[in-house]
Amino acid sequence: MERSKVLVIDDEPDFVEMIRMALERQFEVLVAYNGKEGVAKARSDKPDAIVLDIMMPEKDGFTACQELKGDSTTASIPILILTGVGEHFGRTKYTKMSGMEIEAEDFIAKPVDPNELVRRVTALLKK
């Protein structure tokens, strides 16, 4: 069976490395280091799921998420958002302190427990 492709978009290399190691055990991991690159990779490589950080240079996760959800070729890809500490999030909605909201399939707060992340991604792929 071919392993699912998970795209990790985050600007912090060490953090990406940690996530990659956690996910590699079960998935094929693609990485991008900013929002712009991430959106491009999502369009070209068609991952099965995306783990998206919010605070990034060159197009933040917030904008990237809106673009991906607004593009018919990528709209169906489930997105797991990595949120900053203490920001307001529900199970499917994320509200910035400014009051703006995005919708994604799931959210997980930093700092991330790798096992929890694997469980969440697995759950997303099952849907």
Place this chain on the structure above:
Amino acid sequence: MWRNLKIPGLMHFRTLRSKLVFSFLLVVLAGGLASTMIGTRMVGNTIIAEAQNKVRHDMASAWMVYQEKLNRVKDVLHLTAKRDLIIRSLVGRDVEVLRRELERLRIEYGLDVLTVTDNKGVVLTRTRSPYQAGDFQGNDELVRRALKREVVATTEIVPQEELAKDGPELVRQAYMEFVPTPMAKARPETKETSGMMLKAAVPILDINDNVLGTLYGGSLLNRNYEIVDKIKDIIFKGERYKEIDTGTATIFQWDLRISTNVKDKSGLRAISTRVAKDVYDQVLENGRAWVDRAFVVNDWYIAAYEPIRNLKGEIIGILYVGTLEEPYTDIRNRVIYSFFGIAFLGVVMVLILAYFITRSITRPIDELVKATEVIAGGDFSHEVPIQSRDEVGHLAGSFNRMTGTLKATMDELYVLNTKLQDLNRHYLEMLGFVTHELMQPIGVLKGFLVMLDDESLGPLGTPKQKQAVSTMLRNVNALINMIQKYLQLGRIESGKMEVNKVHMPIFAQALQPILEDERQQINARKMEVVIENEESFRKVEGEADPVLLRIVFSNLIGNVLKYGQEGGKIWCGFREEPEEFLFYVKNEGRGIPADQLTKVFEKFSRLGGELERARGGTGLGLFNSKEVVERHGGRIWAESEEGKWANFLFTIPKVPKRS
């Protein structure tokens, strides 16, 4: 005593100024009234006294006129007695010649009576028809003395039968019936038949100085107005006041007006009226002069009455002079009106003066009051203008110095406060920045440690390596916990913590996620979580901010986990009260000492001190929880039985209050 003088009603005035004006007025009124009263009284008395003095003086003049007339009678007789023709006729007993000559002289000199007697006192001839003669007059006091070579003149009462000897004319002239006079003394008589006469008697001597006889004669005063009118002309010069003669004179025969220029109501001379009883008693009975105001016939006069005496010194009548009182009372009234007018003007002037004076007194005070209001309003730069060097000026000066000092202090405080705020902001910004930036590398650390710990990156070689990784993981978790608390604190303190209340299921959105997050920790400490009344707890929905409420539950659960007894129970529950929901989180363990129950909610407080620091407490969890709960309009507190259990409770109002 004067210090305590309180003027009633003065405290009711609302402004200082009206008080001052009223005080001024009071003083002026009191002073004005007193001086007016004293002044008018003094002036009134002086004017009346002056009038009385004048009347006394007039009286003396009146006597002079009266005496002059008497002297004239006497002189006429004296000169007549020395006439050659008279002496010769008398020596020759030529009565016819004598009578003719004497009658001519009597008429020429205006006498009423002129009679000649022989040296025995028997009348030789009278000079009026029917020229009666032959009666004896030697008993008459004047004739008797003239026979002894004396020249005498006096006022005498002449009985009717004596008058009758000179014919009926004189009887008619003297006869008077009393006119009823209200204030007169009651008398049994109703008429007067005798007359009062200015009478003189002289001896007639021959060349050898032998007494040949006497000449006597006189002027009847009854209805003869020569004297009184002359008095009036000389003294009062015919002055009139409001068509009334100011000066009057009267000759009384006993108490009867026989000659006067006082007019009655119909404008005729008021003869036949009588003198007032007071005057009667004093002048006629006691023989003393009477000087006072008197009501004479129709008007008030300032009057003088003096007795007229006969040759023996008996009182037979009164001489009166009087001046109309009205001119004097009018003068007095004019003076009094002037006094009142001046007093009134004074009051008006004082009021005007008081208006300006009090303004100059109260204006600085008003300005001071305005300034205090401005300053009370917070404007410390306002200055009171100093306009005077009196107490008010001092006060204004002190006031300016005070506000100056205040302003300096305020400015200093403002600068300090701004600095403090800046410092605090920098501190909070740094706190936020540091904690936020710390989270990133620590997140990486935590991720790798988790994977190392569960050996998903490969087995760890030795138990010591395993223990080291496990310990690192535990400490990283504690560190993350601490950082989260500081992040919460930063948001609370910087005032950025907005409460976004939504209608939410409390259990599902606040408590459950925390219990899930803490599952590992709960399991690690082998504790059991009991949800009390779980079915209804799951149904509770309230108005709250889910993120903030999670912070509360997270802190409370974290707390009871940390300090709870390993292997013990944790109870979570709620109660519905009339106006609020009450939630609680309770553990088994050593509890909290009673004196610590409120302190645990203070910032940086930590149960048990140093020992707890090892467990990664920040002393912020409960403080943050308290802030959150209070911003929801609720209360939070702790209960405990030491050594057995601790319970943390908080409330959320059902109807959201503004917080």
